[in-house]
Amino acid sequence: MSQKIQSIRGMNDLLPQDADVWQHLQAIAAEVFAAYGYRELRVPVVERTDLFKRAVGEVTDVVEKEMYTFEDRGGESLSLRPELTAGIVRAGIEHGLLYNQQQRVWSSGPVFRYERPQAGRYRQFHQLDVEAFGLPGPDVDIEIIALAARLWQRLGVSGFRLQINSLGTPESRLRYRAALTDYLRSHEAALDDDSQRRLASNPLRVLDSKVPATREIVTHAPSLLDHLDAESAEHFIALRRGLDLLGIGYQVNPRLVRGLDYYTRTVFEWTTDQLGAQDAVCAGGRYDGLVAHLGGASTPGIGFAIGMERLIALMNLQQAPVPAHAPQIYFCRFGLQAETAAVALAEQLRDEWPALRLVLNAGGGKLGAQLKRADASGARFALILGDDEAAQRTVQVKSLRGEGEPVSIGWPDLLQHLAPRLGLSATVPIDITE
Numbered sequence: 001m002s003q004k005i006q007s008i009r010g011m012n013d014l015l016p017q018d019a020d021v022w023q024h025l026q027a028i029a030a031e032v033f034a035a036y037g038y039r040e041l042r043v044p045v046v047e048r049t050d051l052f053k054r055a056v057g058e059v060t061d062v063v064e065k066e067m068y069t070f071e072d073r074g075g076e077s078l079s080l081r082p083e084l085t086a087g088i089v090r091a092g093i094e095h096g097l098l099y100n101q102q103q104r105v106w107s108s109g110p111v112f113r114y115e116r117p118q119a120g121r122y123r124q125f126h127q128l129d130v131e132a133f134g135l136p137g138p139d140v141d142i143e144i145i146a147l148a149a150r151l152w153q154r155l156g157v158s159g160f161r162l163q164i165n166s167l168g169t170p171e172s173r174l175r176y177r178a179a180l181t182d183y184l185r186s187h188e189a190a191l192d193d194d195s196q197r198r199l200a201s202n203p204l205r206v207l208d209s210k211v212p213a214t215r216e217i218v219t220h221a222p223s224l225l226d227h228l229d230a231e232s233a234e235h236f237i238a239l240r241r242g243l244d245l246l247g248i249g250y251q252v253n254p255r256l257v258r259g260l261d262y263y264t265r266t267v268f269e270w271t272t273d274q275l276g277a278q279d280a281v282c283a284g285g286r287y288d289g290l291v292a293h294l295g296g297a298s299t300p301g302i303g304f305a306i307g308m309e310r311l312i313a314l315m316n317l318q319q320a321p322v323p324a325h326a327p328q329i330y331f332c333r334f335g336l337q338a339e340t341a342a343v344a345l346a347e348q349l350r351d352e353w354p355a356l357r358l359v360l361n362a363g364g365g366k367l368g369a370q371l372k373r374a375d376a377s378g379a380r381f382a383l384i385l386g387d388d389e390a391a392q393r394t395v396q397v398k399s400l401r402g403e404g405e406p407v408s409i410g411w412p413d414l415l416q417h418l419a420p421r422l423g424l425s426a427t428v429p430i431d432i433t434e
């Protein structure tokens with residue numbers, strides 16, 4: 001026997017028994033996004049490395065340490081996307097969707113980061129991403145946060161903490177940066193190595209450090225909010241007022257940052273204390289400088305990304321209601337005539353009820369074996385058709401979940417019989433003539 005090939009560390013399979021919750025999340029998310037006028041935009045999984053260097057920033061963990069970068073056969077440097085925003089902005093510019101327009105878009109799919117795999121942290125994970133372009137005011141900041149809040153509510157998950165902050169403008173941030181650098185310099189020796197390096201290149205990033213000693217120092221750092229320009233302060237007040245009006249609770253965290261120059265004003269993060277160390281479920285912010293930074297005409301933007309694995313973990317933990325997709329009917333058949341008649345009957349049921357989940361037994365087997373499969377499938381009812389039934393043009397309907405005794409039903413009446421039991425309505429009697 002040849003050696004087994006295993007999956008790559010940090011990259012997960014999604015097995016059928018776990019698919020219901022993913023499909024539910026995707027369906028509800030698509031509904032909520034559409035309810036706010038956001039439309040789907042899909043971008044490739046692979047882009048030029050330079051796009052991510054520019055969009056995510058060279059002095060970030062993602063670009064410095066976490067990207068899957070390779071040369072294609074033509075010698076070009078490409079990378080697996082570590083997030084979705086970069087590709088969306090690239091596509092928006094390329095297709096002329098951003099210039100002088102308002103766009104509300106969403107996207108979702110796998111993203112890749114070479115991190116140390118652990119619970120809630122994977123090398124291939126999935127993001128749900130929402131972005132709005134061409135809207136500079138706090139009204140859309142409020143909209144996008146309300147949209148996330150509605151998603152949590154529709155999914156039946158709760159217990160989030162929403163933190164918000166304002167980064168001001170690039171100019172006001174320069175003043176803050178000077179104050180922060182002064183403060184951090186006075187504690188330089190106690191900072192971790194990465195933070196010492198970033199002190200020169202990108203000190204705001206230090207606020208984001210996960211190293212406990214650095215975090216302690218950061219607690220007493222000067223506050224961004226004390227350095228805001230007047231307009232940004234106004235924007236932030238309007239955001240807070242809007243969230244208050246909607247009854248969306250939040251905490252102001254003056255140390256919440258995105259360490260890149262094109263980020264402006266609003267940043268926010270939804271965290272939970274129910275998932276251990278990997279506590280951020282959704283992170284976002286305004287990036288009024290990004291489109292220009294990637295070569296487009298200056299266009300404001302704001303967006304967020306949800307880590308789907310973490311949200312799903314929360315849904316599972318809180319036992320959020322998820323519709324099951326087990327079959328409703330398992331159709332047992334044996335005998336030459338019955339096998340053929342069952343195909344026709346099954347197709348008629350599917351004609352009448354396109355969403356009906358019906359498994360038609362395949363691969364033969366005795367009645368007992370077929371009923372075992374029926375039970376294992378999770379179906380509510382078994383239909384049983386042997387040659388005797390076929391000769392009489394009847395079928396047995398047997399509950400697999402203790403809902404009464406088996407009954408024999410004539411083919412024409414089958415739809416009418418099943419309809420109330422499955423919570424469906426039937427329009428025509430069954431008619432098979434073969």
Ligand code: ATP
Nearest residue numbers: 115120121122125280281282283305306307309310
């Ligand atoms: P973290 O601080 O947890 O590393 P991040 O700041 O790197 O998060 P973002 O780049 O803002 O995360 O990505 C948005 C969301 O994607 C996060 O809030 C989180 O829910 C999720 N996420 C980030 N990295 C991973 C990962 N390696 N595995 C699973 N989910 C992740």
Ligand code: MG
Nearest residue numbers: 061062113115
């Ligand atoms: Mg990270």
